[in-house]
Amino acid sequence: MRGVYTVFRKELADHFSSYRFLILFALITMVSLIMVYMAGMGLREALEGAVKPKFVFLMLFTSTGALFSLSQFVAFFGPLIGLVIGFDAINRERSTGTLSKLVSQPIYRDAIINGKFLAGVATIAIMLTSIALMISGLGILILGVVPGIDEILRVVFYLLISLFYISFWLGVAILFSVLFRSIATSALASVALWIFFSFFVTLGANVLANALVPMEKDATTVEQVIKHVRTQKALSLLSPMVLYTDSTSVIIDPMKKSTRSLMLVGPLEELSLSRFQNPLPLSQSLLVVFPYIAVLVAITLVCFGITYAVFMLQEIRAL
Amino acid sequence: MAEDKIILETQNLTKRYGQILAVDGLSLQVQAGEIFGFLGPNGAGKTTTILMLLGLTQPTGGRVRVCGFDPTREAIQVKRRVGYLPEHLGFYEDMTARENLRYVSRLNGIPEETAGPRIEEALQTVGLPDDGDRRVGEFSRGMRQRLGIAEVLIKDPQLVILDEPTLGLDPDASNRIIGLIEELSRAKGITVLFSSHHLHQVQKISDRIGIMIRGRMVAVGTIDQLAQEKLGIGKETYTLEELYLKYFQEA
Ligand SMILES: Nc1ncnc2c1ncn2[C@@H]1O[C@H](COP(=O)(O)OP(=O)(O)OP(=O)(O)O)[C@@H](O)[C@H]1O
Numbered sequence: 001m002r003g004v005y006t007v008f009r010k011e012l013a014d015h016f017s018s019y020r021f022l023i024l025f026a027l028i029t030m031v032s033l034i035m036v037y038m039a040g041m042g043l044r045e046a047l048e049g050a051v052k053p054k055f056v057f058l059m060l061f062t063s064t065g066a067l068f069s070l071s072q073f074v075a076f077f078g079p080l081i082g083l084v085i086g087f088d089a090i091n092r093e094r095s096t097g098t099l100s101k102l103v104s105q106p107i108y109r110d111a112i113i114n115g116k117f118l119a120g121v122a123t124i125a126i127m128l129t130s131i132a133l134m135i136s137g138l139g140i141l142i143l144g145v146v147p148g149i150d151e152i153l154r155v156v157f158y159l160l161i162s163l164f165y166i167s168f169w170l171g172v173a174i175l176f177s178v179l180f181r182s183i184a185t186s187a188l189a190s191v192a193l194w195i196f197f198s199f200f201v202t203l204g205a206n207v208l209a210n211a212l213v214p215m216e217k218d219a220t221t222v223e224q225v226i227k228h229v230r231t232q233k234a235l236s237l238l239s240p241m242v243l244y245t246d247s248t249s250v251i252i253d254p255m256k257k258s259t260r261s262l263m264l265v266g267p268l269e270e271l272s273l274s275r276f277q278n279p280l281p282l283s284q285s286l287l288v289v290f291p292y293i294a295v296l297v298a299i300t301l302v303c304f305g306i307t308y309a310v311f312m313l314q315e316i317r318a319l
Numbered sequence: 320m321a322e323d324k325i326i327l328e329t330q331n332l333t334k335r336y337g338q339i340l341a342v343d344g345l346s347l348q349v350q351a352g353e354i355f356g357f358l359g360p361n362g363a364g365k366t367t368t369i370l371m372l373l374g375l376t377q378p379t380g381g382r383v384r385v386c387g388f389d390p391t392r393e394a395i396q397v398k399r400r401v402g403y404l405p406e407h408l409g410f411y412e413d414m415t416a417r418e419n420l421r422y423v424s425r426l427n428g429i430p431e432e433t434a435g436p437r438i439e440e441a442l443q444t445v446g447l448p449d450d451g452d453r454r455v456g457e458f459s460r461g462m463r464q465r466l467g468i469a470e471v472l473i474k475d476p477q478l479v480i481l482d483e484p485t486l487g488l489d490p491d492a493s494n495r496i497i498g499l500i501e502e503l504s505r506a507k508g509i510t511v512l513f514s515s516h517h518l519h520q521v522q523k524i525s526d527r528i529g530i531m532i533r534g535r536m537v538a539v540g541t542i543d544q545l546a547q548e549k550l551g552i553g554k555e556t557y558t559l560e561e562l563y564l565k566y567f568q569e570a
């Protein structure tokens with residue numbers, strides 16, 4: 001425990017004094033403020049003269065003002081935060097020779113990994129929280145509504161799931177920094193994996209579903225369509241990004257009652273529909289996404305397991 | 320003096336890397352309080368042996384006990400008692416010398432109140448009393464080596480293992496490091512095991528030496544003993560150089 005805490009403290013101080021963190025933070029703040037501004041303006045225009053629906057505040061996160069909504073943005077680029085923070089965690093120390101020193105001190109080796117991981121998680125958490133506060137401030141200014149307690153809680157859970165999601169990628173980056181001695185290689189490998197899981201798995205799920213459950217143009221029965229969609233869905237769950245977007249969309253949108261996305265309604269239709277529907281209570285929303293979060297945590301743990309297994313018995317030679 | 324007390328012991332210690340037998344059946348004993356010089360040409364297996372003594376790599380076979388513990392299974396106990404100076408030592412370049420020492424002392428669980436004076440003492444001992452607040456990135460090779468020794472001293476070790484402590488130092492700096500090692504060992508009774516290629520320095524301070532060639536320890540003993548055995552000549556008429564070359568040619 002002492003080891004973990006000592007490493008944690010040092011790494012956290014390192015993060016906050018690094019240019020890497022500053023640049024990352026500035027970039028993300030800028031982008032999210034712009035996106036929320038666009039979303040807010042779009043919403044204000046759309047709601048001009050109309051009665052404000054419930055949960056307008058949460059729409060800041062889901063409505064697409066510019067190209068993306070904020071939650072889509074986090075889904076795509078959030079992993080990069082984890083990767084940038086972790087890709088050189090172990091191999092940099094190895095190449096500067098400090099790893100030899102670290103492992104010859106009376107601490108367990110996993111304390112080094114845990115300390116570094118927790119410092120990364122804390123950094124991400126602080127980053128996310130401060131950005132969420134800024135966004136909320138801006139949102140309140142633009143929309144002129146104050147979020148209710150339920151909305152605030154939903155934002156908190158949204159942040160928490162985002163933290164899990166980004167931490168998974170941090171874990172991946174740390175694993176690669178143990179596996180690869182070269183910093184450039186581990187950076188490249190983690191970016192490659194990110195692209196693979198975020199883009200190719202969703203595309204691949206389509207292709208595979210088409211191959212497994214082909215949908216002929218003429219003879220498409222309802223059963224076939226459902227089967228097709230189910231297959232595609234199951235395959236795309238291999239992607240952490242899909243896990244994340246599915247679970248956050250339920251949390252952030254109380255009208256959404258399942259993670260299925262087979263409903264085709266336009267944004268305005270949805271708005272008017274929402275007037276006749278009752279929102280899902282937060283506890284029910286959480287129940288819907290719980291399995292997704294569990295899977296997210298589970299794959300993070302698997303990642304850790306591999307990291308430990310590799311690092312524990314690895315020879316640490318000063319080079 | 321705690322003679323006969325064995326602080327480090329290996330039995331038939333072996334390390335194999337694929338085809339290469341880096342360390343081949345090493346059996347060695349080092350007594351508490353002595354200075355043991357570890358010689359051998361490049362690639363002999365010195366560093367590999369040292370890594371196994373510290374549990375930084377797994378032996379392929381054989382037994383090791385350091386300070387009464389098994390480095391593979393009781394690594395923490397060993398690391399609490401043994402100070403290690405790696406062959407190529409690294410520091411956190413953006414941190415000052417004091418901050419580097421502070422980090423090591425925290426990792427060793429030394430309470431903050433004792434750590435402060437200990438850090439000052441260590442800096443004093445290695446001759447860096449005025450450089451504590453400079454960034455290590457600015458340090459010369461010699462200063463880094465001294466700082467490395469200071470880090471080893473912070474944990475108040477029973478045994479220190481130094482892998483080529485004079486690597487890349489000029490003659491004057493390396494003499495001073497060697498002098499420092501001797502002084503520490505004699506003053507505090509710390510056992511020292513160090514590897515080096517500077518034979519005259521090894522001769523100057525070692526109580527006993529071991530010569531390792533291609534993974535095998537070909538000779539262990541006091542320099543006098545070995546000279547008697549190998550060259551058949553008495554005290555003061557040989558240099559370690561001649562002795563070393565003789566073993567080297569035979570192997
Ligand atoms: N990770 C490794 N994989 C394969 N072979 C290795 C590995 N590490 C070391 N060796 C081999 O083991 C042998 C012993 O290496 P070691 O570093 O212990 O030598 P050394 O005595 O410390 O040499 P030097 O004086 O150059 O430091 C060498 O032949 C080296 O090539």
Ligand SMILES: [Mg+2]
Pocket residue numbers: 365366367406482
């Ligand atoms: Mg060596």
